[in-house]
Amino acid sequence: MLSKVILQAHIDKVETYFDRADKVVIVTHVSPDGDALGSSLGLYHFLSVHGKTVNVIVPNAFPDFLRWMPGAKDIIRYDKYAEFADKLIAEADVICCLDFNALSRIDRMADAVRDAQGRKVMIDHHLNPEPFCRVTISHPEISSTSELIFRLICRLGCFDDITLEGAECIYTGMMTDTGGFTYNSNNREIYFIISELLSKGIDKDDIYRKVFNTYSEGRLRLMGYVLYEKMQVYPQFRAALICLSKEEQGKFRYVKGDTEGFVNIPLQMKGICFSVFLREDTEKDMIKVSLRSVGAFPCNQVAAEFFNGGGHLNASGGEFYGTMDEAVDLFKQALVKYESLLLKN
Ligand code: 5GP
Ligand code: MN
Structure with missing residues (x-):
């Protein structure tokens, strides 16, 4: 069993926001890493299953070794499609800000996100979150934002809706932000979560190879x-x-x-x-x-x-x-x- 971690009041609010939303935009930090993409795509797959129109927007390019991640091909790069992205951000009912704690971390996307009317939710594990979201789920004691996404989905009572693709993304983020579980990785609940992700059919050894052993x-x-x-x-x-x-x-x-x-x-x-x-x-x-x-x-x-x-x-x-x-x-x-x-x- 997992301890609760995320406040019940935050779970309730996010549940209401998601229930009422048709369009959700997920944004993450500049030069996205495994956790930025893992958490964003993990949430993307979950909300897609729930029939939402979901778009993941990132400020700029991400490394080749993350290109295989399910859903990565649908990610919109702000440095290439700013106008289109601005429209999506402005029209979103909910904007999820994942794996960053300050608007400066999303570079040129900052203005669009700041000015957007949609409900903003931060889910992050960096210290000192800035107050630009209606709900700030900030847990520096948790080693990855991807782990927080897993915890959020479970607390919404939706573990069964995590697909294989979603599980692969969440695992990737948990793995990369802990250096393959070699630092910030002594919380035993991490291994309970991995066990749950394995039950979805992920091949963790293959994910390790795809991320760490495919260099040029x-x-x-x-x-x-x-x-x-x-x-x-x-x-x-x-x-x-x-x-x-x-x-x-x-x-x-x-x-x-x-x-x-x-x-x-x-x-x-x-x-x-x-x-x-x-x-x-x-x-x-x-x-x-x-x-x-x-x-x-x-x-x-x-x-x-x-x-x-x-x-x-x-x-x-x-x-x-x-x-x-x-x-x-x-x-x-x-x-x-x-x-x-x-x-x-
Ligand atoms: P990396 O060295 O992998 O680029 O970044 C490691 C960590 O440092 C990131 O996960 C992020 O928390 C933080 N970080 C990286 N670049 C910046 C930056 O320019 N500003 C701030 N505030 N944090 C950063
Ligand atoms: Mn992270």
């Missing part, structure tokens, strides 16, 4: 290059840094998603508890910052203080507008400022 040759060679040539280790701070320029990405024929997970690799070294990856973005004129930590070291504080970002205690990100040298300088300042916390961890 370019990605593996880039990984080799990055680890051999680019990784800087700061053992005195128990930290590591990887920087990657646009030019270097070009050399390895970078496609979106190719550097996914690189930031985690330095944490495999004994004694390293903080890792940062700085990548010149290929879409926007900025440096995308990814931060990871192990234990109690709060990389989200560093993200917020130095890189206009935020996120979870052990996995966060941000954006930097400036040169790579300036970004590296900031990283070094962060090491000095956080030295005692880094060494205590």
Whole structure:
């Protein structure tokens, strides 16, 4: 049995909203990851079974290794079809905001969502949700938004309406946001949920292969290059840094998603508890910052203080507008400022 987690008052409201709705729009954060898409498509399949007209809209492209997800082909990209998406958002009875906590996380879609008249529901697991939704279901203690979607559907009394496709999406999100159940994954109820998803017929081993073992040759060679040539280790701070320029990405024929997970690799070294990856973005004129930590070291504080970002205690990100040298300088300042916390961890 699962504990309740989501407040009954929130379940009641969402139930009423869904009952009264014909058109539902689901939106998620920029550069959607496995959990963003898993939760969005999990809810999409569920509401579709219930006869709703459902559209999933994302700000921009998502990685190739998530393209197989059932329903992914129907996702609308805002960067390609803004006008069409604006109309859907404006006409929606309910707008579900999944896996993000602030309008700034949906980039150019923010205005349309803010101005829309439909009832807005946030379902998310990031700290400090901003108050732009009528119902805010925010549970940072839960390791993925996809898990929250499973819990929501069950609490609506609709476990039987989860299809195989929906179960595959939910599992994918739970798996990716926990690194294949290697972090944030000690809650035993996660494994009860997996068992329930298996009862729908999912092939969890196949999903793992499709997500984690379908990379291009370019990605593996880039990984080799990055680890051999680019990784800087700061053992005195128990930290590591990887920087990657646009030019270097070009050399390895970078496609979106190719550097996914690189930031985690330095944490495999004994004694390293903080890792940062700085990548010149290929879409926007900025440096995308990814931060990871192990234990109690709060990389989200560093993200917020130095890189206009935020996120979870052990996995966060941000954006930097400036040169790579300036970004590296900031990283070094962060090491000095956080030295005692880094060494205590
Ligand atoms: P990633 O390093 O995989 O891009 O992001 C890891 C986590 O950091 C995300 O799940 C999200 O919580 C957070 N994050 C990433 N980029 C940003 C950002 O630009 N701003 C904020 N506030 N959080 C971010
Ligand atoms: Mn998530």
